[in-house]
Amino acid sequence: MVGAGKSPHEATILIVEDNFNNFLLMTRLLSFLGVKKCEWKASGWKVLEFAEALGDIDLILMDLMLPDTDGYGALERLRAHPTFEGASIVAVTAHSSIDSMRRARKAGFDGFIGKPLDPDRFPEQIRRILLGEEVWEPQ
Amino acid sequence: MGASIEGRDSSILASRAIPTTGMRGGLGRTLLTAFLTLAIVPLALVGWYALQQSRQHLEAEVAGKLEVIAALQAAGIERQVDEWQTLLSLVRESESTEDMVLALSVEEYFKYTPGLRGIASTGGTSQSRWSLGNCEPSALYLTDISAINADEMLVLPLPQEEGTLFFCVDGDFWGQGAQTTLAWGEATRIYMVLPEAKGASVETLPLLATEKQSGVYRNYQGISVIGAYVPLPQLGLGILVEQAVAEIDSTNERTMATLIAVVLGLALSITAIVAIVIRRITRPVIQLTESALAMAGGDLEQYVPVTSRDEIGILTYVFNQMAAELKSLYDGLEAKVAERTKLLQRANYLIQWRALQLEASLEVSKAITSYRDPNLLLERVAGLIQEQFIYISVAVYLMEPGGGAAQWRAASPRESNWPDRVTVGDGTVMAKALQTARIQSAERTLFRDNNPLRRGFTTLAIPLCMETRVLGVVAILRTDRETSQEDDRAVLLHLANQITVALENARAYERERLAAQQLEEAELFKTRFLANMSHDLREPLNSVIGFSRLLLKGLDGPLSKQQAQDVQRIHTNSQRLLQSISDILTISQIQAGLMALDLQPVDLQKMIGSVLPTAEAFVYGEPIVLKGEIEPSLPLVWGDATRIRQILLHLLSNAAKFTERGEIVLRVWAAEDWAYVSIRDTGVGIPEQERERIFTRFEKGNGRQSNSTGAGLGLALSKQFVEMHGGQIWVESEVGVGSTFTFSLPLLPLEIDEGE
Numbered sequence: 013m014v015g016a017g018k019s020p021h022e023a024t025i026l027i028v029e030d031n032f033n034n035f036l037l038m039t040r041l042l043s044f045l046g047v048k049k050c051e052w053k054a055s056g057w058k059v060l061e062f063a064e065a066l067g068d069i070d071l072i073l074m075d076l077m078l079p080d081t082d083g084y085g086a087l088e089r090l091r092a093h094p095t096f097e098g099a100s101i102v103a104v105t106a107h108s109s110i111d112s113m114r115r116a117r118k119a120g121f122d123g124f125i126g127k128p129l130d131p132d133r134f135p136e137q138i139r140r141i142l143l144g145e146e147v148w149e150p151q
Numbered sequence: 152m153g154a155s156i157e158g159r160d161s162s163i164l165a166s167r168a169i170p171t172t173g174m175r176g177g178l179g180r181t182l183l184t185a186f187l188t189l190a191i192v193p194l195a196l197v198g199w200y201a202l203q204q205s206r207q208h209l210e211a212e213v214a215g216k217l218e219v220i221a222a223l224q225a226a227g228i229e230r231q232v233d234e235w236q237t238l239l240s241l242v243r244e245s246e247s248t249e250d251m252v253l254a255l256s257v258e259e260y261f262k263y264t265p266g267l268r269g270i271a272s273t274g275g276t277s278q279s280r281w282s283l284g285n286c287e288p289s290a291l292y293l294t295d296i297s298a299i300n301a302d303e304m305l306v307l308p309l310p311q312e313e314g315t316l317f318f319c320v321d322g323d324f325w326g327q328g329a330q331t332t333l334a335w336g337e338a339t340r341i342y343m344v345l346p347e348a349k350g351a352s353v354e355t356l357p358l359l360a361t362e363k364q365s366g367v368y369r370n371y372q373g374i375s376v377i378g379a380y381v382p383l384p385q386l387g388l389g390i391l392v393e394q395a396v397a398e399i400d401s402t403n404e405r406t407m408a409t410l411i412a413v414v415l416g417l418a419l420s421i422t423a424i425v426a427i428v429i430r431r432i433t434r435p436v437i438q439l440t441e442s443a444l445a446m447a448g449g450d451l452e453q454y455v456p457v458t459s460r461d462e463i464g465i466l467t468y469v470f471n472q473m474a475a476e477l478k479s480l481y482d483g484l485e486a487k488v489a490e491r492t493k494l495l496q497r498a499n500y501l502i503q504w505r506a507l508q509l510e511a512s513l514e515v516s517k518a519i520t521s522y523r524d525p526n527l528l529l530e531r532v533a534g535l536i537q538e539q540f541i542y543i544s545v546a547v548y549l550m551e552p553g554g555g556a557a558q559w560r561a562a563s564p565r566e567s568n569w570p571d572r573v574t575v576g577d578g579t580v581m582a583k584a585l586q587t588a589r590i591q592s593a594e595r596t597l598f599r600d601n602n603p604l605r606r607g608f609t610t611l612a613i614p615l616c617m618e619t620r621v622l623g624v625v626a627i628l629r630t631d632r633e634t635s636q637e638d639d640r641a642v643l644l645h646l647a648n649q650i651t652v653a654l655e656n657a658r659a660y661e662r663e664r665l666a667a668q669q670l671e672e673a674e675l676f677k678t679r680f681l682a683n684m685s686h687d688l689r690e691p692l693n694s695v696i697g698f699s700r701l702l703l704k705g706l707d708g709p710l711s712k713q714q715a716q717d718v719q720r721i722h723t724n725s726q727r728l729l730q731s732i733s734d735i736l737t738i739s740q741i742q743a744g745l746m747a748l749d750l751q752p753v754d755l756q757k758m759i760g761s762v763l764p765t766a767e768a769f770v771y772g773e774p775i776v777l778k779g780e781i782e783p784s785l786p787l788v789w790g791d792a793t794r795i796r797q798i799l800l801h802l803l804s805n806a807a808k809f810t811e812r813g814e815i816v817l818r819v820w821a822a823e824d825w826a827y828v829s830i831r832d833t834g835v836g837i838p839e840q841e842r843e844r845i846f847t848r849f850e851k852g853n854g855r856q857s858n859s860t861g862a863g864l865g866l867a868l869s870k871q872f873v874e875m876h877g878g879q880i881w882v883e884s885e886v887g888v889g890s891t892f893t894f895s896l897p898l899l900p901l902e903i904d905e906g907e
Binding site for chain 2: 031033034037040041044077105106107108109110111114127128129131132150151
């Protein structure tokens with residue numbers, strides 16, 4: 013993981029989420045951690061569309077149920093894109109079953125956080141991911 | 152003659168090797184024996200009887216003669232002794248009178264008494280003991296006076312009033328005269344006997360009585376004799392005359408010889424006559440026997456000449472008739488056998504045909520039961536029937552859904568020329584069979600009557616009937632054969648029944664399969680639906696839980712006590728809703744069979760180390776102590792870490808839910824092949840009647856609803872997970888004291904590597 017070892021202050025986190033409220037919650041929670049740069053895109057296509065403009069991304073938190081294509085399809089494209097070469101891609105989904113997590117692991121995600129997020133644990137989970145630890149916690 | 156019979160017999164035996172009994176001279180011998188016995192035995196008996204009679208007669212005669220001789224002799228002796236006695240008394244008297252004239256000297260006395268040698272007196276007074284001349288008194292018990300020598304002396308005792316007077320006489324005094332004067336046989340003996348004779352044989356003694364006697368006995372020499380005895384009371388002795396029986400029998404023997412000669416002659420002549428008779432009887436019998444043996448050997452050309460008009464002749468005649476009849480019967484039989492053989496061959500052919508049909512039927516039956524796809528089934532059946540029954544072609548039509556017409560579905564061979572569709576009323580046999588639900592046939596002929604290639608063809612249509620419904624029809628084109636069509640029809644009808652049943656089965660199976668598939672699809676749909684629904688429910692919950700938590704933490708500014716309480720309620724109930732959604736989803740996944748365990752070696756000690764801090768949250772702020780008692784060096788278990796974690800959290804949160812104060816103790820230990828985990832609380836406890844029910848879905852202990860939370864899916868899920876691992880879960884409880892939930896998990900088998 014290229015982005016390993018970055019402190020929350022320096023990290024740039026991209027949130028791919030079609031539900032604005034959820035994005036808002038995540039940015040609020042991330043702000044407690046000290047994350048300064050948070051990008052938001054509502055779908056995988058949007059991410060690719062604006063990839064050039066996004067610049068360096070350390071972590072992508074990606075919903076799996078997206079309007080145009082699902083998270084798996086988006087993952088493949090993002091992985092293929094040079095912009096996101098150094099980015100960890102972590103699935104954040106309400107499909108929080110064990111099976112979904114396994115599927116995600118198989119598809120090549122770097123981590124898995126189930127929704128609903130635990131507001132108490134979420135900042136810690138992100139901190140660990142930024143430190144290079146793998147986080148697979150559906151609940 | 153017997154030899155000639157035997158000779159023939161043995162030759163027959165040698166040539167035919169058929170055992171014959173009773174003809175080995177048996178008849179001849181029997182007849183001969185019977186005749187000889189009949190002729191000789193009575194003759195011999197009569198002869199013997201006559202001989203006996205004559206012998207007895209002779210003996211009586213001889214006895215009489217001997218008696219006479221004895222009497223004569225006795226009389227002679229008596230007279231002589233009388234004479235001597237008188238003379239003696241005269242001499243004694245003259246001695247006493249002294250008369251010289253009359254006085255006779257003893258010398259004179261003896262001079263006038265020739266043969267007398269002396270006289271002696273014994274016994275009595277001394278005066279009476281005296282002797283004259285030469286006389287020695289002695290007791291001669293038995294003296295043969297007919298054979299005594301002249302120089303020997305014969306002593307005659309004469310009992311007196313006092314003592315005994317003895318006369319001593321020359322030995323041959325009586326004997327000589329006797330021999331010559333009487334005509335007796337050479338072996339005749341005359342004895343002088345004292346009655347108490349010691350020399351006489353025992354058998355003689357009864358004779359020596361006071362009366363005269365005669366009889367046959369064995370004398371002192373052991374010779375069988377006839378004897379006659381005459382007593383001489385005056386003298387104190389008797390005369391016994393004996394003649395040997397042998398001498399008497401000598402006359403009888405001649406008679407015997409004659410008799411034997413006669414008997415033998417008779418026997419010989421009888422034998423000769425019987426031999427001739429037997430030959431006359433047995434010769435035709437032997438001839439009959441030989442002919443019968445020849446017939447038994449298979450030669451039915453037999454004739455025995457009739458030589459007499461007696462019973463044998465009749466027997467021969469009848470035998471000849473029988474032989475002739477047998478021959479004619481036999482000739483007829485050959486013709487019959489030929490005829491029957493032909494019939495049998497035909498029957499045999501039919502049986503083979505039937506066997507073929509049966510085999511075919513069996514083949515078809517087997518095929519029928521092994522196909523589930525109706526189309527494949529029909530194709531296979533058509534092929535098999537055509538192949539096994541050697542038909543030109545076979546086709547199967549199935550009724551169209553609306554009825555009234557049937558569609559071609561299968562044929563063998565494939566390229567055979569059958570219409571694609573038959574409609575009721577179009578005149579084909581198939582249509583007729585469909586309409587009537589009965590087997591139908593149509594015949595046609597190729598070539599003209601006198602063409603050698605002329606052949607008959609038959610089209611058969613067998614309906615496939617299910618009760619009153621006609622499902623279709625099997626059509627068959629065949630050449631006319633020798634076998635009856637009825638036979639074929641029976642088998643074909645049977646096959647049609649089987650096909651019908653198989654078709655129905657295949658259809659039922661298809662329906663069943665579709666139903667099962669639909670059910671499966673419905674289950675999958677349900678699960679997918681639930682998965683999507685839970686996702687869609689979780690998405691908004693994410694915000695509800697997240698923001699309510701932010702509020703509670705006071706991150707958006709301080710809340711009043713009332714506000715904090717209200718937000719807490721929102722938060723808690725959102726959590727509960729989330730749990731329910733997730734449990735419902737899991738249960739539906741288990742039901743759909745989509746839930747599979749991800750089995751791996753699991754370090755329980757480590758897992759509990761991470762679970763306990765999480766569980767601390769359940770009892771946060773409550774007067775409850777949470778403790779873990781873990782056996783050191785606990786072996787690894789073989790399980791799904793995520794599920795085990797879920798079970799632990801379920802049970803711990805459950806314990807926390809029902810415990811107000813006290814402690815919750817998590818204990819882990821291993822025994823044999825299992826690891827055991829128990830969670831003990833000091834909660835309200837579970838009444839006995841509810842302990843089984845709490846593990847079923849949507850159930851929880853009654854009476855605790857007021858102060859309990861959760862949909863009750865946790866225990867059901869835990870039970871499912873434990874059982875999927877092959878373990879067990881159970882509860883021990885006492886109301887008011889607490890409950891202990893225990894579950895078991897399999898330990899990692901030794902042969903499975905940890906890195907696997």
